[in-house]
Amino acid sequence: MALVSAKEMLEKAHEGHYAVGQFNINNLEWTKAILQAAQETNSPVILGVSEGAGKYMCGYKTVADMVKAMIDYLGITVPVALHLDHGTFEGAKACIEAGFSSVMFDGSHYPFEENVEKSKEIIALAHSKGISVECEVGAIGGEEDGVIGGGEVADPKECAAVAELGVDFLAAGIGNIHGKYPANWKGLNFDVLAEIQASTKGLPLVLHGGSGIPTDMIKKAISLGVSKINVNTECQLVFADATRKYIEAGKDLEGKGFDPRKLLAPGTAAIKELVIEKIKEFGSDNKA
Numbered sequence: 001m002a003l004v005s006a007k008e009m010l011e012k013a014h015e016g017h018y019a020v021g022q023f024n025i026n027n028l029e030w031t032k033a034i035l036q037a038a039q040e041t042n043s044p045v046i047l048g049v050s051e052g053a054g055k056y057m058c059g060y061k062t063v064a065d066m067v068k069a070m071i072d073y074l075g076i077t078v079p080v081a082l083h084l085d086h087g088t089f090e091g092a093k094a095c096i097e098a099g100f101s102s103v104m105f106d107g108s109h110y111p112f113e114e115n116v117e118k119s120k121e122i123i124a125l126a127h128s129k130g131i132s133v134e135c136e137v138g139a140i141g142g143e144e145d146g147v148i149g150g151g152e153v154a155d156p157k158e159c160a161a162v163a164e165l166g167v168d169f170l171a172a173g174i175g176n177i178h179g180k181y182p183a184n185w186k187g188l189n190f191d192v193l194a195e196i197q198a199s200t201k202g203l204p205l206v207l208h209g210g211s212g213i214p215t216d217m218i219k220k221a222i223s224l225g226v227s228k229i230n231v232n233t234e235c236q237l238v239f240a241d242a243t244r245k246y247i248e249a250g251k252d253l254e255g256k257g258f259d260p261r262k263l264l265a266p267g268t269a270a271i272k273e274l275v276i277e278k279i280k281e282f283g284s285d286n287k288a
């Protein structure tokens with residue numbers, strides 16, 4: 001199956017009260033594990049690519065061509081969107097050209113008016129090619145910003161203004177943060193989430209920093225309009241953990257255990273297992 005825009009899968013998720021996972025990819029093993037997990041659970045899936053990961057994988061065209069060829073080779077039949085994560089204005093344009101089926105333009109660090117103008121331009125360009133667009137209002141905190149207690153919350157009025165531009169789904173801070181959640185995290189702000197959903201009139205919302213949010217909060221967020229949940233850190237943690245265990249057990253020193261296909265196998269399997277677990281938690285299994 002060819003890559004699809006994320007618009008339809010997220011509208012269906014919103015109507016059906018479940019969420020589709022965005023799992024970020026970093027290399028071939030990551031991509032394979034996530035595609036196989038989605039296929040085995042009969043779930044739609046969004047492959048997220050940060051600009052850094054795009055550079056690491058030798059450019060957006062390399063990524064798009066690899067993903068398309070892999071879908072074909074593995075016989076993947078579930079809907080797959082290839083999505084730029086936290087794109088710059090130039091990055092979003094480059095991904096639209098390179099064959100991505102979805103892009104995020106993150107203009108949350110610009111003054112609001114400039115975010116609106118730039119979002120409008122990306123939406124027009126992407127929609128002319130059938131590509132879906134995610135925009136962001138109100139920065140989402142993270143360790144890199146030195147946020148310790150909790151994330152930021154978006155202004156529902158600003159969310160409404162961006163929704164009116166025709167964006168397909170919207171990321172808005174509701175106390176979520178990127179990376180590992182600190183022990184004193186205050187949790188998601190459901191009052192703000194409900195206000196944002198009301199002000200955006202049922203637009204599918206995106207929860208960034210989905211790694212480590214307790215299941216009851218995930219379920220409540222979905223019930224209040226979250227239709228896309230981004231998972232990145234957790235895949236990295238399980239991959240690193242499984243790889244470390246393999247090496248600490250000395251398996252790379254036994255026979256041909258140093259073969260990269262053997263060395264990377266436990267980490268790849270761990271990602272697949274985690275993605276299957278998340279798909280079931282988000283309720284997108286058997287929704288392909």
Ligand SMILES: [Zn+2]
Nearest residue numbers: 086208209230
């Ligand atoms: Zn994010």
